[in-house]
Amino acid sequence: MTGRERARRATLRRWASRASASFLIAGCTFSAWASTSFNDVKAAWKPSDTQILDRHGQLLQRVRTDASVRRGQWLALADISPAMRSALVLSEDKRFYEHSGVDWQAVSAAAWANLWNTKTRGASTLTMQLAGLLDDDLKRGSGGRSVLQKVHQTVSAQWLERRWRKDQILEAYLNLVPLKGELVGIDALSQTLFGKAAHGLDEREAAVATALVRAPNAAPKLVAQRACGVLKALHNRNAPASCDALEMFTTGALQRRDYGASEGVAPHAARQVLRDAVGQAAPTRITTSLSAPLQRFAVQTLQQHLRELVSRHVEDGALVVLDNATGQVLAWVGSSGELSNAAEVDGVTALRQPGSTLKPFLYAQAMAERRITAATLLEDSAAQIQTTSGLYIPQNYDHQFKGWVSARTALGASLNVPAVRTLVMVSPDAFHKQLVGLGLPLKESGDYYGYSLALGSAEVSLLALSNAYRALANGGRTSATTLMLGAKPTMRAALDPRAAFIVGDILSDPMARARTFGADSILATRFWSAVKTGTSKDMRDNWALGYSQHYTVGVWVGNASGAPMWDVSGTSGAAPIWAAVMHYLHQSQPSHAPRPPAGVVQVPVQFAEPNANPHNTLPLEAKRSEWFIQGTQQTHFAIDNEATNPYKTWAKSQKGLKSADHPGARITTPTNGTIVALDPDIPPSHQRITFKATGSGGRWLVDGKVFATGTSAQWLPWPGRHVVQITDARGCVLDNIQLEVRGAGVVNTPDTRTKPRPRAAARACVF
Incomplete structure (x- = not known):
């Protein structure tokens, strides 16, 4: 017997001795995770992204919430392309479907080759590699695994084979295997390098992915060489695979990062949901109250209309849809996306000046306090109101005055001077308290805003303003809004229900707004709805707020930078978007006018204006039936020839x-x-x-x-x-x-x- 032969036999005896001892030790320590099942491993999987789902489980947005690693969703084996499955088995474990966890034929070949210092592929099966991924004690160190680790890995692989099916082993491996850089699992790799789902990987892509399993951080040239070998293994010798341009393809793929941090149609709503969950463990999926079809329609409609307004210097917009009964948010569009230079700014929560959209709450308060009725005549004429800081001179948008008009006309046609005169009756401080009670957290006091508060000089968010209109829809009752399902709203009274009803009737009346918008404007719908538009100073903000029997829709358009728009009116800016969303909501769902609450009466009224001839009177407005809070009704409204204007007394002095x-x-x-x-x-x-x-x-x-x-x-x-x-x-x-x-x-x-x-x-x- 030669010296070399004796050395080989001694080495085999030492290996066998160590293996026997290791098997005994492994048997004692293996019980630590022996009860782990496939379902346990799958349930414990935590993607690095959180999926934001709509109320029916449809995916709305994907947001990365773990910056330390990039893991995709757990994929079923059926959701991974056959090319990928075949490439992995052929490259890493050809006898995967034949062995019971350990490929003894490969072990013998590897052991014999090691004795002769010959490089081989190794004997580690997919099952053994999976055991190493499941058990932290089996992680490969910089110098490789120890003999004890290898024995433990062998025992674990055999245990997995006895308790898990082959398809479960392969599925778990493809989801758990570390790949290039921070990427773990085939879903993250496929989305990042190839910009597609794993079920769409072709043979070339599968070959590159498989080559990365063995050498995740290898140079592109080496990855391409190994991928070429995988491609050839996928084909028989009669139809060899072509590796032409494979290195160029591999280099390009390894440089891609198509898997964005956030993706979907509801980025701002997703951020709001995650912000509300601060302090809690980030869930992998969150079901919201949003409706995916409505959200997509709202995004598309907003962007389409804003493209038409580009020539008028408009690039931003926001939209929110609320369920009247629950306060649940059904759509939340925070910006115009790619059309905006400030797409990250959430227009639903940003503070902007609401313009005339505060007027309904002012008139409701004045009616509730019995200062006016819907038929009360208010003078729309030049007014200069003395304040502590000087004269306040409100004017109408068209710089024209309509004379004496009813409160119904003043609100419907959005006349400014009558609104300011109504605020003089109510007082800025009292109106401020009313707005705060409606959920509009104004930063300053009523005295700070003064009489300009009637015309929307304060700043509010689209979400809060829409919820205030929801209070009108609910007969003066309101509750907090929510992006989550299942939360039962706690309703509270915020407005007099009688005044809320009358104001809603005015906002739904096409004839009331005819003097400004015409009788057949974009605001008219084929179903019952109430709506109000508004424009802030210098045309920086344009709004449309309104509601139907079941929904409240709020729309804002403008520029996040605060730059003014050019020639954008109440009916050309936000109103068309509002109307489109409202019609979408009511494609098949009817909307009926609310029932009058207790304490309101409807009586016929007529108006007259004295002429120079006392026997000849001209009607200020046409006869009609008008709603009143009980006890304030009357049938005739006229202006006395000697009536004085208290708003001009300062001028007389x-x-x-x-x-x-x-x-x-x-x-x-x-x-x-x-x-x-x-x-x-x-x-x-x-x-x-x-x-x-x-x-x-x-x-x-x-x-x-x-x-x-x-x-x-x-x-x-x-x-x-x-x-x-x-x-x-x-x-x-x-x-x-x-x-x-x-x-x-x-x-x-x-x-x-x-x-x-x-x-x-x-x-x-x-x-």
Whole structure:
């Protein structure tokens, strides 16, 4: 016997001795996970992403919640392509379906080759590799596994084969195997490198994926070489596989990262759901109250309409749909997505100025306090209201006044001056408390906003505003909104149910809004609905809020940057989107008008306006049946010839005031030190200040520049402090005042709230 032969036999005896001892030790320690079943392993799987599902289980959004590793969803074996399954078995364990966990033929070949220091593929089967993935004690170290680990791995593999089916072993392995970089499992690999689901992997892709199993971080050239061998194994010798351009394909695949951190049609809603779950273990799936078909339609409709508004400088929008009964959110579209430069900003929760959409709550409060009725006549005319910071001069969008109108017309046609006059009756502080009670958490007090609160100068979110309209739909009752199913709402009273009903009736009346929107506008639906539009200062925000019997829909369009839109009206901005979503919701579901609550009555009313001839009266509005809170009803509404306007008393007090400095023409309107606040609901170009003077008049100058002649003039206001003068033909100053204009882009600093400066000195003139 040669020396080499004796050395081989000694080595075999040592290996057998160690194996026997190891088997005994493995038998003692194996019980630690001997009870683990396939279902246990599958249930314990935690993807690195959370799936956000709709109310019926459809996938809405996928969001990565574990940054330490990238694991996809657990895939059933049937959801993995046959090419991938075949490539893995042929490459890693050809006798997988024949052995019982350990391929003794491969073990013998490996042991013999090791004696001769010959490199071989190794004898580790897929089952043995799976045992190593399941047991932390069997993880391969930098120097490989120890003899004890190998024995333990062998025993574990045989145990798995006795308790698990072959398909379960293969399925678990494909889901648990670490692949390139942070990727674990075939789902994550397939989505990342190939941008597709694992069931769609072809032979070439499967070959590359299989090559990564043995060397996850190998260079692309080496991976391509191994993938070529796998491809050849998949084909018989009569039809050899082509490996042309495989290296280029492999290099490209290894550089891809198509598996985004978030993907779907509800990214903002998903973030909100996960934000609400802070402090809890991130679940793999969350079922929400959203409706996937409605969400997709809402996204598509919003984007389609915004594409049509691109030429008007509009790029952002948001939409929310609420279930009236439960407060559940059925659709949540936070932005226009790829159309926006600020797609991450959630327009559903962002604070914006609501414009005229607050008016329904103001009129409801005034009715509940019995200050007005739906038939009360309000004057729509020029008004200048004295405030602690100056004069507040509200105007209508078209810069025209309608005269005396009913509260129904004033609200339906969204007239600004009657709304401000109604707020004078209610008071800004009381209206502020009403809005807070409706769930609009305004940052400042009512006195801070002043009378501009009637026109939406405060900031609210689309979600909170939509929920306030939901309160109108529910007869004045409200509850918190929710993105989750199963939560029973806790309803509370927020509005007088009688006033809520009457306001809803006005908002559903096409004739009430006809004077501004026409009788057949985009706001008219074939089913019962109530709706209100609004536009904030400088056309920065455009809204449409409304409800049907079952749903409340809120839409906002504008620019997340705050930049103004160009020529976007209430019916061209948000309203078409609102109408499209409402019609989608009611394709087959009817919507009926609410039943009148107890305490309201309907009586016929008529209106009259006195003429110069007392026997001839002209109707202010057509006869109609009108709703009233019981006890406030009357049948005739008219204006007395001697009726006075309390909103102009401040102007009367200014008449006859003379300056002792100069004789001749004197400026009577506005007064020295006037502060003009540009209306937040009207573009500045639609607002002008009227100057009036007594005497023969002359030329009007603002900041030294002539702009008009005569005893009256209109001036387009510009933010800042200005000197207004009236001179005679020789240029002698007859009178002068100073005023300040506040508006968009002007920051109120302490010096802007100080007392007005003295009048500018006039040049001496000889008369």
